[in-house]
Amino acid sequence: MCFDTGEGREVLAEGHHEFPFSFQLPSGGISTSFEGKYGSIRYWLKAEVEKPWTFNHKTKKAFTVISPIDINRTEYMMAVENSIEKTLCCWCCTSGPISLYAHTDRKxxxxxxxxxxxxxxxxxxxxxxxxxATLHQTQTFIAGGKSRSRISKFTIVTGPAIQPGRTANWDAQLLKIPAVSPSIINSCLIRVDYAVRLTLQIPGAYNLSVDLPVVIGTVPLRTRPSNYRALSSNVEDLSRLNESRLEFYPPAPPYSELDLSSLPDEPPPTYAECVEGSVDITDDDDDGDIIGDTRFTPMYAYVHDYQYQPPPAYSEVDPHPAPGGGQG
Incomplete structure (x- = not known):
């Protein structure tokens, strides 16, 4: 029960009170929640109860906001490749080259x-x-015309040693992605970028490394359609492989144009707490009088029990059709 004081405020009588409310988040221009070393993108609710002749009660709760990045879009289905070569010199002797070529299955x-x-x-x-290979995260903070960065390393995989004069290869070596923040690319103050760094550790010399930039999104890879046939592995080069993938994965339309009834029956998204742990969301404006738990851990979309499915080499649509429109 409550009554009006005549001053535009309501006074709560003794007892338990609940006030349901809701609000609409902006449809665009909003960035994903993020807790970084030199800054954060944070959303919270704050409530206060005024108590005459004593200290007011205040509480504050943060919540996670996620700006969608659909990795099913065409630009994220393209593979990323890079290569590097190095020759070692010792006094007047020059050894043969050490070379590295690598690509991911998508971006x-x-x-x-x-x-x-x-x-x-x-x-x-x-x-x-x-x-x-290591998953690298680069946090970039920009203010007053200056920037500051922090690099973090996540999951690492190590291959067998390669002896002198020998070659080796990785065939779809899997690098697991933990519950990290999605890429942040729509903020003018904070950016979060990712890359897979492949390194050849060379005793007594500088290591040889290449970076493969990737994007961490929020909408997982959709289930592949069931109407594709067995595909050959006779691929001329990586560019042709990318062309066939574009046929296999049709471009995702803008969210405003999605026909929800036409989408496959996918399970609802699941979430996991950020691997970097919780933070205290109190700040200087709170005057130290916030009651309740003020620890907060962002939660991000997470795919449980992921099973890697090798992408096909060809689609049923021939990327190089015969003259006249016939199928090869």
Missing amino acids: GYCPGESIAITADFENLSSRTIIPH
């Missing part, structure tokens, strides 16, 4: 999925080298 992923890395290593030097 966009969701936490809980795995990045499939295919790589070729050639060691024509006189030293034993060790390959490994």
Whole structure:
């Protein structure tokens, strides 16, 4: 029960009171919740009860907001590739080159999925080298015309040592993505970028590394359609492989144009707490008088029990049709 004081405020009588409410988040221009070393993107609710002749009661609760990044869109289905070569010198002697070529199966992923890395290593030097891959996160904070960055490393995989004069390769080596923040690319103050870094560890010399930029999204890879046939692995080159994928994965339309009835029956999204843990959301404006638990851990979309499915080499639509429109 409550009554009006005549001053535009309501006074609560003794007892339990509940006030249901809701509000609509903006449909665009809003960034994903993020807790970083030098800054954050944070959303919270704050409530206060005024108590005459004593201290007011205040509480504050944060919640996670996610700006959608659909990795099913065409630009995120393209593979990312890179290569590098290095020659070692010792006094007046020059060894054979060490080379590395690598590519991912696509550019966009969701936490809980795995990045499939295919790589070729050639060691024509006189030293034993060790390959490994790491997921790198770069946080960039921009203010007053200056920027500051922080790099974090997540999941790492290490391959067998490669002896002098030998070659080796990775065929879809999986790198698991933990519950990290999605990429943040729509904020002018904070950016979060990711890359897979492949490194060849060389004793007594600088390591050889390449970066494969990837995007961590919020909408997982959709179930593949069941009407594709068995596909050959005779692929001329990576560019043709990408062309066939574009036929296989039709471009995702804008959210405003989605026909929800035409989408496959996918399970609802699941979430997991950020691997970097919780933070205290109190700040200088709270005057130290907030009651209740003020710890907060962002939660991000996460794919449980992900099973890697190798992408097909060809689609049923021939990317190089015969003259006249016939199928090859």
